[in-house]
Amino acid sequence: MENTGYVLNNFDHTSQEGPIRCIFFCEFHPTAGPIISCQEPEQYISKELFDSISVYIITKAELQKSTITVTLSDYKILGFPVRIDDKKYPRNAYHFNLCLVCDSNVRTVHYEPVVIKLSDYLMAMEIESSFLSDGKAATKLAPILKQVIEELNTKGECALTEGPTATHLKVVHVRSDPAPVADHQVPVFIKPLPDQQWDLTTQQVAPYIDGFNHVARIAALSDVENNLVKACVQNLVYYGVVALVPLFQYGNVYCTTPQLNILAHDVNLQNKCLKYVAVSQRQLPNFRDVFRMFAAMTRGTTMRDLCLRFNPANLRINERKLVQIGVLEGLIRRVHKYPILLSDTSELQKSLSGAANLDEICCATGVATQQLEDQLERDHNIVLLWK
C-alpha cells in the first residue's frame, strides 16, 4: 500500500515491467548471412523465428544506430544495429546487433540505454582488438552475456571490466515528469531521504521539510532562493521521496473519496494510519474514532468545526497528521475555494477569474486567508465555487 494516492501519480503503473529473458549477439556472416553467434540462455530464440525477423535486426543502412523493438506474439526483441566500415572485413563492413528479449507484454523502454551502451562497448572493443570478428567471439562473449543478464535482472546494474575499457550498465526506470511545484504546496517525506551525498540545495532544504511548511516558507526559513527550492522539491518528487499536499489550515475543507472504503477493510493500512496520526506512540487512538473523523469530512465542514465536534486531542489524534495521511493515501481530498468576480472591474478580474484558488491568491499576495475570505464575503459580486 505504499504507492497510492499522490505517490501513484508519478509512476506509469499501467504497463508492467519484467526481467530480461534472453540476451543474444548476432552478426552478419559474409557467407551465411544474419546468424545468432552467441545466446544466453542457449536456444531461447529458434533459428526459424530469427530468420523471420532478421530484417529488423540486421537492417538496412538507414536504420543503423536506431533502437528497434519488434513485438512478436511471445517475445519482444530490442536491438541496436551497428555497422563498422573497414577494408579489413570481407564485405568491407562488419554488422552486428546485441539484442535483449523480454516477454511481449512488458515495457522495454528502460532497457534502451543499456542496449546502446553495451553496443558501444562492444564496438570499441571490436575496433581496438577485433574482439568480435576474430572467429572466437562466441566463447569470449558467453560469460559477458551471462554476467549482464544475471546482474541486470537481480541488481539492475552491471559492471563489465573485460578488455582495455570498463563499462557500467544500469537500468534506469522511466518516470513521467513531475508537475511544477507551486508556492503554496507542502512537501512531505513519504520515505526517509536516502543516505547519500545530496546536492547543497537539498542538504539545506531537507531539514525544513516537515510536512507543515509550504514551499515559500521553506525558502524563507532555509534562506534559499524560491525557485531553487522548487527545483529541489520537484527533484525529490521525481524520485518518490517527497509528496506534495495542500497547506493545512483550520479553515480548510476536505471531502472523502471512494478510497475511504479501502481503509475500513485493509488492516495494514489501518495500522499505518493509527501509528501516523497518534499523538504519542505509546497509546494509539481508536480506529473507529479515526474513521469517524474521516467520514465526517464533507464540503462545508471546516477542520475547525471538526475539531470542536470531536476534540481530537482527547481521542489521542493529531488532526494535522490525520489530514496528511488522508491526503497522502487518497482517502480524502482538499476542497478548494475558487472566487470569481462577476462585475466589470477588470483590475480584480485577473486574479479572481476562477482559475486560481484561495491558497494560490493568498500565497501570491501575502494576505491571510481569513482576512481575504471576510473581504470576499462582503462583496456580492463575488461568487465562491468549492470544488
Place this chain on the structure above:
Amino acid sequence: MEVNPLSVILVKSDSKGDRLLFRYPFRFLEKNEPANTKRRNPYTLPNLEDLLQSPTQPTSNINKGHLTGFTDEVLSSLFAVKSELCNNKFELKVNDVRFVGHPTLLQLRNKQQDASGLMLINVVFALQALASHSVVTCYHDLSKRVGIALRYEEKRCGYVSEQTQTMTTAHDDGYTGNSESAFETILTKCTLAKNIKKLYEDLCSTGLVNIQINKWITLSFCLPQKVHQWHLRGKFVEPKDIDRCLKALRPYHSLLLLHPIQQMADFTGLDGSPSLERMLKQYSPIKNLQTLAADADLTLHHVFELTAHLVYWAKATVIFPICLTNKYVIAPDAPIHLNSPLIDKFSEAFPTANLIRVISDFALPTSLGQKCNPLCHPAQQSHLVQTIIWMLQHHLLLQLHTYVQYMPTDHGLAVPREKDERLVSQRNIGNVLSSSSYHPSTSEHSRAESESGTSTVSETPELRSESDLINRSINLENVSFTSVEDEKQDYQEELLLDFPDEERGNIFKIPATNNPEDLRLFARLCRKGYFHGNHHIEEIMYLENLRRSQLLQLLDKFRDVLITYETEDPAIAMFSYT
C-alpha cells in the same frame, strides 16, 4: 496529442516484390531537409577524437508531428513481413516511432490458387512511441478490420488487384525520385487511397472513422482515447475505464445522452439497429434503465448492451436518474472560469441564466428538493432540471451518495470476514449484466413485481413517482407482517449465530435493539453485506425495497456502529473525475 497517427502507410508484397503503394500525409517530407542542415562554419576544427565513446544523440523520426527520416524503400521492406508473421499483430518500434499493423494475406481473384497468387497487404499506422498499450491495441484492431474488408472485396470483385495495379502504374509512370507527384496521382485515381486519406483525417479530427470501402463495405471504428476528448478535454478515456463503468452498471442507473436526441438520428441510421432506435424513442434522463427497458419493450440485458455501445462511442454517459433527493456538488476539475467557453454555451442554451451563478448554488452539496420549494412554479422547476441536465452533460456536476460502514468495535470489524471478500469480489468480477445474479434473495422477486406494476405509471416524466414508493412500502409491510409473531429472544438468537461476541455486545448496547423490527432489519442488511461501503443507500433501497425514511431512521438509530460518509459513486463518476 499522442493518440493521433503520424502517418498511414499501405504496403503490398507479392511475387513481384514489396512496394510502398501509398502513404498519407505525403506532402511534408521534401520541405524540411534544407531547414535542418545548418550552414557549416568553415573555421571549426573537425572533432576527430573519441568518435567511439561519444554519446549517441537520441535520434528522432518525428518532425512537427510528421514522420521523417525513412525512405519509402526502407518502410516497404520493414512492413512486407515474412509469411510467418502474417495474419498476426505487427508492432515495430524504431526510435520514437511505433508502427502498428495487421499484415493480411489475400488470395488474388484472377491468379491461380497457389503461393504465387497470394498478396500481402499491410495497412500500417505510425504512432508516437509514447502511445499507450491500449491505443496500440485499438490501432491494430483498425488495421485488422481494413485487412478483412480488403480480403473480402478482393474475393468478391478483385478490388485489391485493381487498386494495387493502378497504384503501381502511377509509381512506374511518375518520374522516379519524386514520389510526391505519384502519390498525388494515386489520390485522384484510387478510391482506396481516398479511403486512407479519410481514415487519417477522421482519426486526427474526431477519432470516429466512417468509410465505405469500394462503396460497398462500411467500416466504422471508434478510437475511445480520442473520441471522448470532445466532451472531456485533456482526459484520456481508456477502453478499460469504460469497461469498468459498464461492469458496474445497475438497473437503477440511467442513460444521459450527450447530444440532443435529434442529432442521434444519423448515428442510429448508420448503425441500423432497430432496438437502439426504439430505446432512444423512449429515452429520458429521469428514467432508469429498468424502466427504459420496460417502456421500449427490450430485455434489460439488451438495454445494458445498447448503453455500453452509446457510452463507448461517446454518445452518452451514465448517471443516477435525476430525482429530488439527489445531491450534487461541483466536479473537482470543472473548467469554470471567466474565460471558459462553457459560459457562452450555457447562456446560448438558457438565455436568462448565468452559468457561474447557477453552479455556485452547488458549492455545498445541494439536492433538487432543497432548491425547489412547494411554492415554486412548475416551469421554474423544469428549467432547473434542464440546467442540471446541461451541467451533467458537461461533467460540471458530481453526484454525492451516502455510503455506510459497519464499525462495531473501537478497532473496526472484530474479525475480517470471508463474507465481505466474497461479496466484494462478486461485485467486481461477477457478471453484472444479469441483475439477478448478485442478489438471489427473496426480495428480488417482490421487487420485480412492484417494478413491473409501476413502470406504466412512471412513463410520465415525474421525479420518482410516489406510487412507486407506496407500492414498495405495502410490499414491505407484508413481509414484516409475517414475522411479527416472533419474539425478541429469537432475534437475539438470530444475531448470536454468526456475529462475533464482541460485536454482539456492542450492538446490544444500542437501545434500538429492543425493537425487534429494527433489529431484524439491521441484522438482515448487515448480513447481506450492505454496510461495507460498497453500496450507497439508494442501492440498498433499490435492492431491499426500502423507503429512504426507513433506512435513514435505521442508520440514525444504529449510528454508534454504522458510520456514514458521502462520496461519489466510483463506477459512474470516472467520466468527470481525473
